[in-house]
Amino acid sequence: MDEFRNERSGTGSAAQFVRWDGPRLAVRELARRNAVLCGVAALQTALLVAFLAGIALDPRTVGGDPVWLKPATFAGSIALFTATFGWIGYHLPVSERFLRRVSIGIAAAAIIEIVLIGGQAGRGVESHFNDSTLLDQSVYAIMGVTIVVMTALVAWLLVRSWRREFDVAPAFAWGIRAGIALFVVGAFEGGAMVALETAALGSGQTVPVTGWVLSGDFRVAHFAGLHALQALPLVGYLAAVAAERGSLERPVRIVRLVGGVYALVLLALFLHALTPVIW
Known part of the structure; x- marks a missing residue:
């Protein structure tokens, strides 16, 4: 059975990316590369399943769509983002300490975002472009701030690593x-x-x-x-x-x-x- 290779061997081989041998090894490798973002991806995946169940069980709608559709969409999107960034972010030529700190910031923003979106769905109201009440305005504003923070952290990592040498093939x-x-x-x-x-x-x-x-x-x-x-x-x-x-x-x-x-x-x-x- 093929195992994942050590990404930091410094050979610059593209084959260092992954040796696929089933989802279990993939999850294990993701946890090794970035335990923080792996945990967030797992949480978001569990929430995705819960929100999909909500679509089937809860007849309410918001704006003509099932009330739990938007939370399900965002949970799936965040799960994919955190899993992908946890995987490829491992190659960024920055210190492990710096990467971990940024990962914690991204994780916090992702969790806040899905909690707010899910909370608004539970109330049966729109989470985006909703200024009906002071609470709705506050929720939307916080969501905006968390997304900006998350994106800025990703950009910061890229800037810090742009001119440094990666541990994989140049392409x-x-x-x-x-x-x-x-x-x-x-x-x-x-x-x-x-x-x-x-x-x-x-x-x-x-x-x-x-x-x-x-x-x-x-x-x-x-x-x-x-x-x-x-x-x-x-x-x-x-x-x-x-x-x-x-x-x-x-x-x-x-x-x-x-x-x-x-x-x-x-x-x-x-x-x-x-x-x-x-x-």
């Missing part, structure tokens, strides 16, 4: 850099929704399930930016592996090209969300 390292950078951009794009007090400036036809407005919706750009954290490190890893096998030349250039295209798509999606205002 994979660039995938990690680009993924985190565009995640930060995507997170702050969500600030446009807060500033304009709406998720979409357009109206009309929507995307099934997600409810995204086709004529202009900030949530599309926000979604794309957040998931750069998974997409670009994976591109970097695959490029590095292909280069090691001799099937790809200049893997770093490929990763930078993909990252540049991803950034342009992210910009285009954001401008599309602004279309109703621009035109």
Whole structure:
């Protein structure tokens, strides 16, 4: 049975990323890399299951959607974010003490966020863009602060590690850099929704399930930016592996090209969300 390799052996091999051998070993490895964020990911996963059960058992709706749908969406998103960042953050060339402190800050913000969203769902009211009462205004303000703090901590880690040497292949390292950078951009794009007090400036036809407005919706750009954290490190890893096998030349250039295209798509999606205002 293949075991996970020691990531800090310093060889710079892309193969250091992971040797997949089932979810149990993956969880064990994530806990070894970042116990704090692993714990948060586990908690959010448990909450996701609970919120999904709530959708099935609780007939209440908010804004036409099941009352527990938004908490379930956020729990799943936070679980994926903390698990991914706990995994790739291990490669960032910063001290373990610094990484742990930042991880604790991210964990605290993530827990506060889901508690507030779940609490508002329990009350049967909207958690976002809700200024009906002083309590609702306060909850929304705190949520905004926690997201800004979380994103700033991620950005701080990236800045501290940007010019330092990673312990993995250069292509994979660039995938990690680009993924985190565009995640930060995507997170702050969500600030446009807060500033304009709406998720979409357009109206009309929507995307099934997600409810995204086709004529202009900030949530599309926000979604794309957040998931750069998974997409670009994976591109970097695959490029590095292909280069090691001799099937790809200049893997770093490929990763930078993909990252540049991803950034342009992210910009285009954001401008599309602004279309109703621009035109």
